[in-house]
Amino acid sequence: MDEAAPRREGFRREHPVFFWGSVALIALFVLAAGAVAMRIPRYNREAQGFTQQMTAAQKQTQAELLRHREQRTKLAVALLQRDMRIRSLETNKRHLAIVLKDSVLELRQGRATLRRAKLAIGPDSIVRAPDGRQWRFVRGMGERHIASRQQNPTITVPEWVYVSRGQPVPPEGERRVAGGMGAYLIALDDGTQIYSQPQAGPLKDVVIPAGFMARARDLVAIFDAVKEDTPVYIY
Template sequence: MSTEPDLSTPESTPRKSFPLLLVLVPLVLLVLTVGGALVLARFGNPLTLMPLVTVTDPQLAQLSPNVLKSRAAKARTTLERVRPQGLYIVVDTYRNRLRLVEDGKVVREALCSTGTGIVLIDPRNKRKWVFDTPLGERIIERKQKNPVWMKPDWAFIEEGEEPPPPGSPDRVDPYSLGDYGLYMGDGYIIHGTLFKSLLGRRVTHGCIRLGDEDLEYLYHHVPIGTRVYLY
């Protein structure tokens, strides 16, 4: 036999339900009223948390238009003076873009690859290499057609191999740098790549890789001594 009460009988209904309803009804109305006001404020009329206040510098407000034009002209002159002149290269390591600029105008833009930032440690002596593209200013120190890469120790350690003696033929790699190399000093080169599908990514050991056409264009249009700005 079931011991559950028969909910259809009057005896099963609590006798004190009316006071509870008297509490719940105002509460529901309050929630609906406040909620409706918030929704209206958010989606109906703009909800202004802080009024927009325009602040004017009294000294600037008193300047005449001619004085303001004069100051603007001086500012432009200053910017022109500090901006690089002639031909230069800009490397954006964040977006992996290289731009060739002449007198402030971009004449060539290329997808490139830059350093990974990975740290490699030699397990034998704890020597450390950081594969970052250097930031700052450099110059094209020399150019080379069909450059040959003399593989450093880290190129072998990275592959889990023992580095050969200095000058060993095993260090000679005539293929990895592509058809042209523009040398910026300290082993950093703008060169080609065998892995063109990886252009636009941070995959290098610090050098800057370009596609074949962009690299050839730079080689023929960038003279030795051209400044390179990396950021």
């Protein structure tokens, strides 16, 4: 016979409230655990559906935010272009105007256009090297000033030119090219370059990113008519 049985019977008779209360509490825990276990699949399905709905809402919100941001950017660009066009027309100084829509460079004196050169415009670009380096080129817009002018400049071809073509970068001494940016080079104070088409070097058949290239015979008269600090309106 189990000796523990009389002890359990005696404990139950001596403490009936505690004993039966404990039994009821244990039974309640078991029932609650069973109910939760039965509801878990339902909770999972509801949570998954809620997550999917939230994801769709988030995607819609993100698309709307991006659309509004794009609209604001376009409006800001349009306002800047309008402002630059007005400032170019209102100034009495000799200046240059780059009209992006028409791809032209104009030499102006007040409202009068003295010379015009057709431009090839380099695109905005990002060049990434295998070692993690990158070069970002963004076409200028707004008011700039001429920083320097050079004729038949000898340049050191930048590393990114070779990287963009998947070619090994030669030593610096081997990258020096006489007339590598054509016969005429006008550099602006933000690094933007206006130049005539080169006849030699790796840049002779391409337009540098965010740069402006013209034919030498179109650029020569403009080159001779401007000087350092001449305003340039890009719009």
